[in-house]
Amino acid sequence: MGDTHLVYMDHAATTFTNPEVVETMLPFLKKHFGNPSSLYSIGREGREAVETAREKLAKALGAKPEEIYFTSGGTESDNWAVKGTAFARQKKGKHIITTPIEHHAVLYPCEYLETQGFDVTYLPVDRYGLLDPAEVEAAIRKDTVLISVMYANNEIGTIEPILEIGKVAREHKIPFHTDAVQVIGKVPLDLQREHKDVDILSLSSHKFYGPKGVGALYIREGTEIDNYMHGGAQEGGKRAGTENVAGILGMGKAIELATANIEEHNKKLRKMRDRLMAGVLEIPHCRLNGHPEKRLPGNLNFSFEYIEGESLLLMLDQMGICCSTGSACSSGSSDPSHVLRAIGVPPKTAQGSLRLTLGDANSGKDIDYVLEVLPEVVGKLRAISPFYKPADKGK
Amino acid sequence: MYNKKVMDHFMNPRNVGEIENADGVGEAGNPHGDQMKIFLKIRDNRIEDVKFKTFGCAAAIASSSMATELIKGKTLEEAWELTNEEVAEALEGLPPGKLECSVVSREATHRAINEYRKKQGLEPLAEQA
Numbered sequence: 439m440g441d442t443h444l445v446y447m448d449h450a451a452t453t454f455t456n457p458e459v460v461e462t463m464l465p466f467l468k469k470h471f472g473n474p475s476s477l478y479s480i481g482r483e484g485r486e487a488v489e490t491a492r493e494k495l496a497k498a499l500g501a502k503p504e505e506i507y508f509t510s511g512g513t514e515s516d517n518w519a520v521k522g523t524a525f526a527r528q529k530k531g532k533h534i535i536t537t538p539i540e541h542h543a544v545l546y547p548c549e550y551l552e553t554q555g556f557d558v559t560y561l562p563v564d565r566y567g568l569l570d571p572a573e574v575e576a577a578i579r580k581d582t583v584l585i586s587v588m589y590a591n592n593e594i595g596t597i598e599p600i601l602e603i604g605k606v607a608r609e610h611k612i613p614f615h616t617d618a619v620q621v622i623g624k625v626p627l628d629l630q631r632e633h634k635d636v637d638i639l640s641l642s643s644h645k646f647y648g649p650k651g652v653g654a655l656y657i658r659e660g661t662e663i664d665n666y667m668h669g670g671a672q673e674g675g676k677r678a679g680t681e682n683v684a685g686i687l688g689m690g691k692a693i694e695l696a697t698a699n700i701e702e703h704n705k706k707l708r709k710m711r712d713r714l715m716a717g718v719l720e721i722p723h724c725r726l727n728g729h730p731e732k733r734l735p736g737n738l739n740f741s742f743e744y745i746e747g748e749s750l751l752l753m754l755d756q757m758g759i760c761c762s763t764g765s766a767c768s769s770g771s772s773d774p775s776h777v778l779r780a781i782g783v784p785p786k787t788a789q790g791s792l793r794l795t796l797g798d799a800n801s802g803k804d805i806d807y808v809l810e811v812l813p814e815v816v817g818k819l820r821a822i823s824p825f826y827k828p829a830d831k832g833k
Numbered sequence: 834m835y836n837k838k839v840m841d842h843f844m845n846p847r848n849v850g851e852i853e854n855a856d857g858v859g860e861a862g863n864p865h866g867d868q869m870k871i872f873l874k875i876r877d878n879r880i881e882d883v884k885f886k887t888f889g890c891a892a893a894i895a896s897s898s899m900a901t902e903l904i905k906g907k908t909l910e911e912a913w914e915l916t917n918e919e920v921a922e923a924l925e926g927l928p929p930g931k932l933e934c935s936v937v938s939r940e941a942t943h944r945a946i947n948e949y950r951k952k953q954g955l956e957p958l959a960e961q962a
Binding site: 744745746748749752753756765766767774785786789821822823824825 | 835840843844846849860865866867868869870886887888889890891892893894934
C-alpha cells in the first residue's frame with residue numbers, strides 16, 4: 439500500500455505539465471531572463487515570447503491577439519471579469535445575473551459586490567446542473583450590467599447552453615462573461631463566429647497541461663471593463679506587472695497542443711470515461727451527479743450512499759488513486775459542495791461524493807485498477823457505517 | 834495531513850461492528866454530519882467489550898477506533914471521564930479543525946453508559962458543561 443503505481447484521476451484540479459511545454463519554457467527561466475519591457479536584446483526576446491504566446495491563444499480561441507490579457511490564473515481572470523465589469527458599468531445599474539454553481543472565484547466576487555451595493559440574482563439550475571436560457575431572459579432587468587455563467591462545471595462536468603445564453607445577453611446588450619477554465623481543449627471555441635456573443639472569457643493554463651500560476655482573460659474589443667492592476671504599461675495598462683514570461687510562453691504552447699485535435703482527444707477520453715462510469719454504477723446505492731450526456735468528456739461525479747467522501751478519498755489515496763470529493767469534512771466547512779446542493783443532492787448523499795476526472799495521464803489500465811479497487815473500498819467503509827443496514831445488502 | 838497513527842486507526846479501525854443484545858447502545862452526531870454508534874457489553878460495572886460503527890471523515894473513524902481501545906476494560910466511571918483531547922493525544926494529534934470530528938465518540942459513549950444506567954434503574958450521569 440502507498441507504493442502502488444499512481445493513478446491520477448483529478449485532471450479537473452490540475453494537469454501535469456506537458457514535457458514539450460516544459461522544454462519551451464526552460465530557456466526563459468535560464469538564459470532569456472530579460473524584462474519584456476526592456477529595450478535591449480534579452481528584453482526584446484522576452485517581449486517576442488509573450489507576443490508569440492498571445493498569438494497562439496488568439497488563434498486557439500478564434501480571437502484577436504489584442505483581445506487576450508495575461509493574468510495569474512483562473513481566479514484572477516474571474517475576479518477581473520466580474521468586478522471589473524460591474525464597477526465599470528455601475529452608473530448604468532447594479533444588477534448581476536449568475537448561477538449558484540459557479541466556481542468560488544465568481545461567487546465570492548459576487549458576494550463582495552453585494553457588500554458594495556450590487557444586487558445579484560443566482561438563477562436556479564435543474565437537477566443536472568443545467569441553466570435554462572429562458573430563465574436568464576426572464577431575470578434581466580433595466581439595471582442588469584453583467585451576466586456570468588460558467589461554460590462547464592468543474593465538479594459535475596455539466597456543459598451549459600452558452601451559445602443560447604450569449605444570444606439572450608447580446609439581444610439585451612448586456613456583457614456576457616463565461617468561466618471557460620474547464621473547457622479548453624475539450625470544447626472547440628471560436629469567439630469570432632460561433633461564440634460571437636461571449637464578451638469576456640476566463641481560462642487557466644494548468645487545466646490544459648500548461649504551467650500553474652498563469653491564465654488569461656479574453657476581453658472582446660469595445661467591452662466596458664475597469665483596469666485590474668494599476669502600475670506599469672503592461673497589457674495595455676489594464677493589467678500592470680512584469681509578465682510571467684516563461685509561464686505565458688508555456689501556456690501558449692499548451693493551448694496550441696490542447697486544441698490541435700480536440701475531437702480525437704475527446705473520443706479517447708469518452709471511451710475510457712464511459713467504461714469507468716458503467717463499472718462504477720454497478721456498485722449498489724450509487725448515483726451519477728451531473729448531466730448524463732451534456733458533460734465534459736473526462737468528468738465523472740458519483741455519490742455513494744452511507745459513506746463519507748473524505749474517508750473514501752483517503753482510502754483510495756492509500757491505494758494510489760488520486761481524486762477529489764465534495765464532502766464537507768474535506769473542505770473544513772460544515773456544508774458539502776455548493777454545486778451538489780444546488781442540483782438538489784441531499785446533504786447526506788452529497789457527503790459521499792467522489793469526482794474522478796480523466797485526462798492524458800490515464801490509460802485503460804487505470805480504469806481496470808479503479809474498477810477493482812473502488813468497490814472494495816466502498817464496501818469497507820459501508821461495513822463501518824452505522825447508516826448501512828444489513829437489509830440493504832445485496833440490493 | 835494525518836499522522837501515521839491516525840492513518841493506522843483509520844485504515845485498520847479496531848473494534849468495528851455491533852454487539853447483539855448489548856447492555857448499552859449510544860449514538861451521536863455532529864454538524865459536519867459525522868455519526869457514531871457504540872455498543873457496550875458491561876459486566877461488574879466494567880466495559881468488557883465494545884464495538885462501534887462510524888460515518889465520517891478519517892479523523893472521526895480513527896478517534897472512534899482509539900476511543901473504543903481506551904475504554905475497553907475500564908469502569909463506567911473511568912470511561913465517562915475520557916475526553917476528546919485524551920483521544921486526540923493517544924492518536925498523537927489531529928490536524929487543526931479536526932478535533933470537532935472526534936467529539937462524537939465521547940457523546941456516543943456517554944449515551945451508551947446512560948442507556949445502561951437507566952436500564953439498571955440508576956440515575957443518568959449529568960454532562961459537565
